Amino acid sequence: MNMLSLRNIGIGLGLLFLATLPLWMQHPYYINTSSQILYWAIIALGLNVLVGYAGLTSLGHAGLFAITGYTVALLVDAGFGHLTAAIAAIALTLAATAVFAVLALRATGIGFLMITLALGQIVWGIAYRWVDLTNGDNGVNLKVRPMPFGIDLSSPSAFYWATFIAFVVALVAMQLFVRSPFGATVRGTRDQPRRMNALGFNVWLIQFLAFLFSGFWCAIGGLLYIYYNQFVAPPVAGLQSSAEVLLMVISGGTGTLLGPIAGAAIVIIIKNVVSAWIERWNLVLGLIFVIIISFMPDGLVPGIRRLWRTMRGTDAAEAAAARASAKLASGQTDAKEKGGVQ
């Protein structure tokens, strides 16, 4: 109970910190970086539904938020209003998600990862080569950001707050999802697929819905992406992009609420901030991932939590139990993966 309230206080302080950020962070560049972290965090949270809770590792999510971005940019360019474009983009992304899900859910484990990778590459291939539709490598510009309720989002802080609101909504939705019976069944399909099946749950349908839920948040993140950058081009849909989001989720810690957020912060800060000082930032990024994985294979957030417990001298038994359960969880995914491609 004590831990829990401590955690709640922490989350409250964190949100307060984020909500007031533009007030004390005068520098527009850092406000913009924070906006980027938040919308990437939304996407990472979306992906985490699949990776963390459903135990399905997707390497094709970039294809989904790229579809959102392209749809918005192309429709606005063709003269449609922002609202129409946004709704159409979300709808199209969900449709694409459904196709992804139907195809990819034929497999689990590595098989799932490969199918999603291939699907993502198809989206990338269309963005890259179907030049008449997507303008190929030149990308598509979005002339102006939308003005929801007449609010001008062109300044860094205005855009930051809009992103922050979306972020909070996403966070609440995730929390509700995790606590809901649906969330429990999703975790059930991850840990005990056969038993779930035997109990009369439609495992496929549960995973399908989880995929849609995940796709929806990718669409929201994708909307913010295109509004922020006002530009979309093929690399957004590429493997590197999918890999980066997955790295956010894994490095932060799968199946936790804070993990993907921490992961998004790490990746974006290294990409944008560290790269200004250290030329070889890819090296740093790669090194950090190798280190995290070598020393905290279950990700940063669970790793630090464990470290924290050990340091506070909480009885060793608890730490050991946590470690054991972590091992068990990965062992189970492992077992499932072996059954995967069959």
Added chain:
Amino acid sequence: MSSLHLTLAVNSVAMGGLLFLLSSGFSLIFGLMRIPNLMHGSFFMLGAYIGFSMIGKGMWFWAAAIGGGIAMALLGGLIERLLLRRLAGQTLPQVLLTLGFSFMIADICLMIWTGDPFQPPTPAHLRGAWIVGDMVFPIYRLVMVLVAVVIAALLWLLVDKTRIGAMIRAGVDDPEIARAVGIKVSQLFTLIFCLGAGLAGFAGVIGAPFLSIYPGLDAEMLPLALIIVILGGSGSLLGAFVGSFIIGFLFNFGQAMFPNLAYVILFLPMVLILVLRPQGLFGKLGS
């Protein structure tokens, strides 16, 4: 068949040969160890760079190719022994670790060899082309296919006719039983990983006069290796062989005939295979 189609067909075969060198090792690693080795493209590129530097020091082309292969085998072995080993069976961390290394290798290559593109000269005795009427057959590309076929035969002998091969097959079919009957899976894994990485490095050098070496080569080759293995079936050499040529053809004809959908054509068969026959054309996995 017009001369365009014939040129494309010849080139498809040449590319298929090179792709086999790249993907056979990937297939073994993937099939036996269940490791999605996302640094396979990096082995290809780094091997090519190292081979290029050896050629620059005056080394014979084929010796440099083997040198590039050995260097990658050593690197692969080190990474497997020291790091991947500890993550056995955990797909997610493996993905992250291999991706992390691919970032690092790419950056290190850029640091050492700069951004300049390199294209080692085609070995002198293999330059030129056979010209038949209107048709041109570049000799080096034909040799590449020959090398691929020889390697394929050697690999087949290794897997089908030797004790190690028997262990590999047992490992692919059922790792648990293999372990239970006393096969030293651990050493076998290291061996396979070295072999796969070495083949990728060798392929990089062999492919260099044809593809040239430049930053980003790794990211181009990795997805191709992935599709081939999915198409052919992981752990199956025959699958990698057939898959390589299928992709060689799809790549060449797709680019020329349907440029807009070239990549859809490249990846769609993989999706179809995964959906219709998830173990791949020649995959042994499956009940």
Added chain:
Amino acid sequence: MTVKRRTILKGLGATAGATALGMPAIAQGAPFKIGLMTVKTGPLAQGGIQMEQGLLTFLKEKNNTLTGRKIELVVADTGGNPAGAKTKAQELIERDKVNVILGPLAAFELLAITDYVRQNKTPLIAVAAAEDVTQRSANPFIIRPTATSGQCSHVMGEYATKELKKTRAATISEDFAFGYEQMSAFQRVFEDNGGKVVKKLWPPLVTPDYTPFIAQIPKNADCVFNGFAGSNPVKFMRSYADLGLKDRIPLLAGWTAMDDALLRSLGDEAIGVLSAAFYSAASEFESNKRLVAGLAKDYNVLSGGYAAGMYIGGQCVEAALAIAGDKSNDGTAFAEALHKVSLKDSPRGAFSVDSKGNAIGSVFIRRCERQGKDLVNKVIKTYDNVSQFWTYKEEDFLKNPVYSRDYPPAKNLE
């Protein structure tokens, strides 16, 4: 004033009369910040690294001080894609508050940030060739002291028809803005002079093997014009020779496709290739000799168009600092000054900037030859005072849409 006298004297030559306006009385304490947007990763990295080397060579020569002001350089790697360019432009403008941006490298990168730099009133000196930035949607904050995509291609179209008497051309270039603009400009002059472009091929920027495209070149074409960039020309020319086309159909090239910096990566397959470029490493201009020597000494590389472009960019900054004087920190004033730049000596020779911000200068036709062990691009003809509009009237030129994949329409395809 701690500036060494020698530095000022050296600068005099480059800034010509501009320095005579007097030393601006700006405090030494506030450095002038240059943001360099370049590419250090990906297929375009080769040119991007040259950009940085060219600029550093210039700044070193000037002891990091231009017209008495200390220069602070911030380098950003865009990764060679438009999204990265956007992020890095934000970084340079919002965080580092640079006074002027040099770069970016690629046309599609420049197109992605042109509105953004205008909104933020940040002057920019481009190497990227995107035509419209100095044409239909001319951006008052941007000058381009190198060349538009079409500027050299127009010349090649003229040379191919008038001097080489070619009539049937195939074109091949990357499937992005720079490729479209180069190829279309060539096509326009080539066809206006009576030739026919019979095939246009567009391989993607990242193409592992060019054979599927080269195989489509008609056997009865009498020249092939290629506009590849980055590391792609090396791959392309090798395949072109491997497939036996080198001896059958002569190869013509844009400036990036035969950039001097690539010569060390090329072999026999490049000999005889003709190219049109705004710069030649072999030219005898004083500043070019310094640039070539500096790059050879510090980096052991040959100087190419990208290095020259940024060296020239540095010279433009110096000249504009002299013109704008105390107002240099004001983006608008500095951009106006940039538009007044006219240099007598630069690595590309003398040039001036037209009202839209693009350079008017020489374009060289070069033939690749072997001299001893090395390849060189030997200048065989020089076209002086070439403008971005070629010989067309500016008003008429601007009435047409910008060069693109489909404009001007290719009516003679077979």
